[in-house]
Each structure stands twice: as structure tokens, then as C-alpha cells.
Amino acid sequence: MNRISIVIPCFNEAQALDQLFDRLDQALAAVEGATFEIVCVNDGSRDNTLARLLECQQQRDELVVVDLSRNFGKESALSAGIAAATGDAVVPMDADLQDPPELLAQLVDLWRQGFEVVVARRADRSSDSWLKRVTAGAFYRAHNAMSDIQIPNNVGDFRLMDRAVVDVLNALPESRRFMKGLFAWVGFRTAAVDYVRESRVAGTSSFNGWRLWNLAVEGITGFSITPLRIWSYLGLAVAAVSLAWGTWILVRTLIFGHDIPGYASLFVAVTFLGGLQLIGIGIVGEYVGRAYIESKRRPPFVVRRVYRSPASTTD
Structure with a gap:
């Protein structure tokens, strides 16, 4: 039986957690022949995200909560979750449900067919603002024109990765991590599943224009001279x-x-x-x-504590 880890970075996502776990329960029930681990990374949230996660853990033995010592940013939080995941396959996704968990069954099915990476490709981004769609398209075109590493257009962090892929990612030494670029750099056999990007179920995005610009600069300078x-x-x-x-x-x-x-x-x-x-x-x-x-060789994140259910078999 396969073990699959769902990795979810969380920054001020307390309002979305109930809907997130309700949708996850339904999606995981549709996947046959697998057990699941849900790794939620609290990336220095300023609301009660950590407390809500620990409350949820009382009813969920499969839930692992990784609490970072401060806010390191999504790329580092994602790296922390992937490092903590123990599954045969790892699926990073957002807590705001713009990445629909109902897609998990299709991702797992293609993985079982022999693909080491199964990406979720956004076929419709109408839920995003016009400016975000235009700037995202411009970034993908600029990055792929300047870099030998081609990032698939309209593909984010939502994907399934085999343990072999995860082991390579965890072994990479850089501390400044642009995960979309690293996902593309490692390669492996890849398939794609199209989906319609949904609106956020709660809260607002922490990525403003300045942070998105810095992320774009990070992506280009990290993979091209x-x-x-x-x-x-x-x-x-x-x-x-x-x-x-x-x-x-x-x-x-x-x-x-x-x-x-x-x-x-x-x-x-x-x-x-x-x-x-x-x-x-x-x-x-x-x-x-x-x-x-x-x-300086500083780590990309610092884990304050990892909370696991007493009944968890991976403790």
C-alpha cells in the first residue's frame, strides 16, 4: 500500500483550515490503496493558525505540524514540509484551496502508471486578477527565454512527486530556493493534469506586487546568467x-x-x-x-518544533 504525503505551507490561514480539511477528507477517500500523511508547515503565522492546527491534530492521527521559528517565506516553508514528509510520493498544495484537492486521485493514478512527476496545469486562471495573469505570463516567457531550464507555463507548486524526486530536492544545497525552478531542474518523467484555478476560500494573499517582483528576480538570477x-x-x-x-x-x-x-x-x-x-x-x-x-551556508529554514499525533506510526 502506498503512503502519500500532502505538504501544505500555512501563513495566517486559520480561517481556511476547516474547509481545507473537509475537502481533503473527501478527496483522500476517493484514492484507493493508499495511506496518507498531511504535513502542515506553520510559517510564522501571526494569527491562531498554529493553535487551530494543533486542535485539528487531536482528531487526525495523520496530521503532522511543522512549526518554523519565524516567517521564512513560502519557498522555505515548502522546503521544510518536503523535508519532513515521509511518503512514497509527496504532493505540495496551497491551504487556500486554489489548488483543488479533488485532483489527487488523477495525480496518484498517473504516478502509478510510471510517471515520477505529475504536475497540475492551470487551464483557466480567470479567478486571478488581470494584472496577475499578465505579469505571470510575462515572467514565464522571460525566464524560459533566458534560462536553459524551462518552467512549464501556468504550472505552480501543486504536483505529485515520487520519493526519488523528493530525495534529490532535499539533497540540493542552496539556501535561496525558487521551488518552481528546482522542480523543473530535477527533471524525471513528467505528466500533466489540467484544472480550473479556483478563488481563495478565505483571507487574502500575502504576496503583494513587491514580493512577486522579488520572487521573479530570484527565479531569473537563480537559473540564468x-x-x-x-x-x-x-x-x-x-x-x-x-x-x-x-x-x-x-x-x-x-x-x-x-x-x-x-x-x-x-x-x-x-x-x-x-x-x-x-x-x-x-x-x-x-x-x-x-x-x-x-x-554563508545558512539553512533555508529553522524548525522550532514538529508536532506529531501520539498515535502516529511515524513518530
């Missing part, structure tokens, strides 16, 4: 144009005489090139910063 190359090519192009323009000024001056200096054009040229240099330094600094942070 193309931004550095682009700036090298841009510098070469600017230098070539500047050399050609200087040559033209020299020839024109020798033939037609000395022109009155153009202070406006000089000011524009200096500020434009200065701006390019600062942007280039910023891009280099982004990569240097990543190398500096990784060199």
Missing part, C-alpha cells in the same frame, strides 16, 4: 555606437571646421551612460549578493 551577458552585449553596442559617432565628428571637424560644443547633447550622453553603468552594477551586485548569501 543571461542578464550579465545581455549587459555585456549592450556595453559593446554602446561602445561601438560611441566610436562610430566619435569618428564621424572627427571627420566632419577636419572637413568643415570646428563646431560649437553641444552642452545639451553632452549632458544627455553622460547621464545616459551613467545610468547604464549603474544598472549594470546593480545586475552584477544581484549575482554577487546571491553568491555572498549562499557562501
Whole structure:
């Protein structure tokens, strides 16, 4: 009999937990020949998420609660849950039920057919705002254009992964983790199941525009050095144009005489090139910063405590 772990990062999700477990119960009952472990990671929630999880654990022997020492962010919380999972297969999903648990039976069925990874692909994202759909599409296109690692479009963290895949993910040494990129990097035989993305059942997303932007920068700089190359090519192009323009000024001056200096054009040229240099330094600094942070070898998360049911066989 297969053992399947459901990993759910939680940050201020107390209001959604009752509906989450009700839907999970129905979805898990539809999967035959399997036992389940539900690993909920409390990512430094400021509401009563931890207390509600511990209350739920009193009635659920399969529930494991991983309490992090502070808020480390979703990527780290997801890593903590995957590290704590003990199943033959692991399924990360969101607590807000935008990832429908009813899809579990299809994911497990394809896994049993021999696929090591079964991704859930969003066929309809109308529940997301127009801006989020546009920016998400732009990110996927930009990332895949610059990186050799192709992230499937409209595929999030919701997927099933075989134990072999999970072991590889847990062995990766980096502390700055962009999980969608790592999921794509490890490879393995992959199948996809389409679904319609639902609206949140409670609360609001903790990902604002600034955090999404930082996540996008993390994804691109973590899996591609193309931004550095682009700036090298841009510098070469600017230098070539500047050399050609200087040559033209020299020839024109020798033939037609000395022109009155153009202070406006000089000011524009200096500020434009200065701006390019600062942007280039910023891009280099982004990569240097990543190398500096990784060199410290700090773990991506710190577990304060793991709560398991006394009746759990995995204690």
C-alpha cells in the first residue's frame, strides 16, 4: 500500500483550515490503496493558525505540524514540509484551496502508471486578477527565454512527486530556493493534469506586487546568467555606437571646421551612460549578493518544533 504525503505551507490561514480539511477528507477517500500523511508547515503565522492546527491534530492521527521559528517565506516553508514528509510520493498544495484537492486521485493514478512527476496545469486562471495573469505570463516567457531550464507555463507548486524526486530536492544545497525552478531542474518523467484555478476560500494573499517582483528576480538570477551577458552585449553596442559617432565628428571637424560644443547633447550622453553603468552594477551586485548569501551556508529554514499525533506510526 502506498503512503502519500500532502505538504501544505500555512501563513495566517486559520480561517481556511476547516474547509481545507473537509475537502481533503473527501478527496483522500476517493484514492484507493493508499495511506496518507498531511504535513502542515506553520510559517510564522501571526494569527491562531498554529493553535487551530494543533486542535485539528487531536482528531487526525495523520496530521503532522511543522512549526518554523519565524516567517521564512513560502519557498522555505515548502522546503521544510518536503523535508519532513515521509511518503512514497509527496504532493505540495496551497491551504487556500486554489489548488483543488479533488485532483489527487488523477495525480496518484498517473504516478502509478510510471510517471515520477505529475504536475497540475492551470487551464483557466480567470479567478486571478488581470494584472496577475499578465505579469505571470510575462515572467514565464522571460525566464524560459533566458534560462536553459524551462518552467512549464501556468504550472505552480501543486504536483505529485515520487520519493526519488523528493530525495534529490532535499539533497540540493542552496539556501535561496525558487521551488518552481528546482522542480523543473530535477527533471524525471513528467505528466500533466489540467484544472480550473479556483478563488481563495478565505483571507487574502500575502504576496503583494513587491514580493512577486522579488520572487521573479530570484527565479531569473537563480537559473540564468543571461542578464550579465545581455549587459555585456549592450556595453559593446554602446561602445561601438560611441566610436562610430566619435569618428564621424572627427571627420566632419577636419572637413568643415570646428563646431560649437553641444552642452545639451553632452549632458544627455553622460547621464545616459551613467545610468547604464549603474544598472549594470546593480545586475552584477544581484549575482554577487546571491553568491555572498549562499557562501554563508545558512539553512533555508529553522524548525522550532514538529508536532506529531501520539498515535502516529511515524513518530
